Amino acid sequence: MRARVAGWSNTVADLLPSVAQQHQADATAGIGPPLWLLAELTYRCALHCAFCYNPTDYTNHNRELDTAQWIDVLREARALGAAQLGFSGGEPLMRDDLEVLVGEARRLGFYTNLITSGVGLTDKRLAALKAAGLDHIQLSFQDSTQELNDFLSSTRTFDLKHRVAAAIREHGFPMVLNCVLHRYNLPHVDKIIEMALAMGADYLELANTQYYGWARTNRAQLLPTREQLEAAEAVVERYRHTHGERCKIFFVVPDYFERRPKRCMNGWGAVFLGIAPDGAALPCHAARNLPGLTLPNVAQTPLREIWYESAAFNRFRGFDWMKEPCRSCDEKTEDLGGCRCQAYLLTGVAANADPVCDKSPTHERIVQLVRAAVAPGETHEQPILFRNDANARKLAAGQHAANAAQTSVQAAHTDRCGGGNTL
Ligand code: FES
Numbered sequence: 486m487r488a489r490v491a492g493w494s495n496t497v498a499d500l501l502p503s504v505a506q507q508h509q510a511d512a513t514a515g516i517g518p519p520l521w522l523l524a525e526l527t528y529r530c531a532l533h534c535a536f537c538y539n540p541t542d543y544t545n546h547n548r549e550l551d552t553a554q555w556i557d558v559l560r561e562a563r564a565l566g567a568a569q570l571g572f573s574g575g576e577p578l579m580r581d582d583l584e585v586l587v588g589e590a591r592r593l594g595f596y597t598n599l600i601t602s603g604v605g606l607t608d609k610r611l612a613a614l615k616a617a618g619l620d621h622i623q624l625s626f627q628d629s630t631q632e633l634n635d636f637l638s639s640t641r642t643f644d645l646k647h648r649v650a651a652a653i654r655e656h657g658f659p660m661v662l663n664c665v666l667h668r669y670n671l672p673h674v675d676k677i678i679e680m681a682l683a684m685g686a687d688y689l690e691l692a693n694t695q696y697y698g699w700a701r702t703n704r705a706q707l708l709p710t711r712e713q714l715e716a717a718e719a720v721v722e723r724y725r726h727t728h729g730e731r732c733k734i735f736f737v738v739p740d741y742f743e744r745r746p747k748r749c750m751n752g753w754g755a756v757f758l759g760i761a762p763d764g765a766a767l768p769c770h771a772a773r774n775l776p777g778l779t780l781p782n783v784a785q786t787p788l789r790e791i792w793y794e795s796a797a798f799n800r801f802r803g804f805d806w807m808k809e810p811c812r813s814c815d816e817k818t819e820d821l822g823g824c825r826c827q828a829y830l831l832t833g834v835a836a837n838a839d840p841v842c843d844k845s846p847t848h849e850r851i852v853q854l855v856r857a858a859v860a861p862g863e864t865h866e867q868p869i870l871f872r873n874d875a876n877a878r879k880l881a882a883g884q885h886a887a888n889a890a891q892t893s894v895q896a897a898h899t900d901r902c903g904g905g906n907t908l
Pocket residue numbers: 490749750753769770771772823824825826827
């Protein structure tokens with residue numbers, strides 16, 4: 486299974502293979518339609534997960550589209566050809582208009598998926614979501630133990646999640662569990678699978694942490710050793726063999742342990758369209774990482790114009806943006822150069838080859854990070870920074886200072902060389 490950015494469901498993609506294939510085929514002829522719409526309704530969340538993929542400066546983007554604006558987004562996206570819709574966040578249940586949006590999505594013909602921590606998913610709301618036509622719920626757990634589940638989310642939600650899982654089943658939704666893996670819970674992967682089986686899960690997504698957002702901030706604490714990862718993968722294989730009929734288990738390998746990069750989002754501006762809570766349109770989950778990329782906003786610009794004409798969505802389409810070694814690489818049509826956000830986060834330049842690729846001149850950086858990973862049981866001197874407003878403000882202030890420093894370095898470089906661009 487190829488890796489993907491945390492937050493998007495492989496299981497849902499798996500449920501819609503024919504639609505996906507059809508649109509991917511169309512996309513090769515030019516710019517295809519956005520197939521997957523991810524509506525990040527809010528950055529508000531009761532949990533404080535150490536690996537959250539939301540921007541670390543989310544407090545700088547706390548405006549939210551209203552109900553009418555979201556309905557416009559759904560209509561415009563459906564008219565463009567979007568078929569699969571994820572409601573995400575933050576915690577989408579923080580929005581009390583979720584049922585209204587699900588109902589509208591259903592009328593428009595979307596296949597809908599709710600990506601939730603379970604906090605706020607009461608019996609009453611489950612019934613209302615069912616009546617509104619929601620197809621699918623993906624419930625996250627942090628671990629099979631109360632201690633680690635509650636530590637990693639910095640909440641007491643383990644028992645609540647068990648109750649919610651049972652209620653999801655009682656209301657007739659497919660049982661889809663998601664657990665993000667890292668060095669703390671990889672040794673528990675057998676127990677996590679047992680927990681999913683005991684709950685009657687139809688699908689279990691074991692998504693190894695990808696290092697964006699808060700996970701990037703906590704990378705030194707979360708990155709597993711290669712031995713941990715291989716041991717967990719062997720356990721998963723064993724369960725697939727014995728229980729594969731009962732529960733489909735996905736194991737998403739972390740990029741840092743690969744030698745070829747993922748075809749991130751199936752290509753920039755190819756099939757994925759994310760809308761952030763404030764209406765910013767995202768070519769990928771982590772696009773807010775990229776300085777110098779002006780994200781268009783649905784409150785000002787029609788979605789069709791954003792998708793087909795905006796500079797942000799066209800920035801990394803095709804192959805012309807590529808530098809060497811990607812430009813002349815005979816594998817570029819396979820991986821499309823990998824992940825732009827990863828290239829930026831690890832090299833400072835988004836158009837560089839994704840350092841996951843062992844043909845990249847910066848691949849050694851990843852090799853060294855993996856080599857330095859701390860074994861289970863050992864501790865890292867740096868404390869985990871949990872996702873909360875206070876930490877977000879602190880990180881935003883640090884980022885602001887770093888951006889200012891980078892701008893002055895670039896200005897000096899431009900003065901000297903007439904160039905310089907992180908994109
Ligand atoms: Fe891969 Fe942004 S997350 S391109």
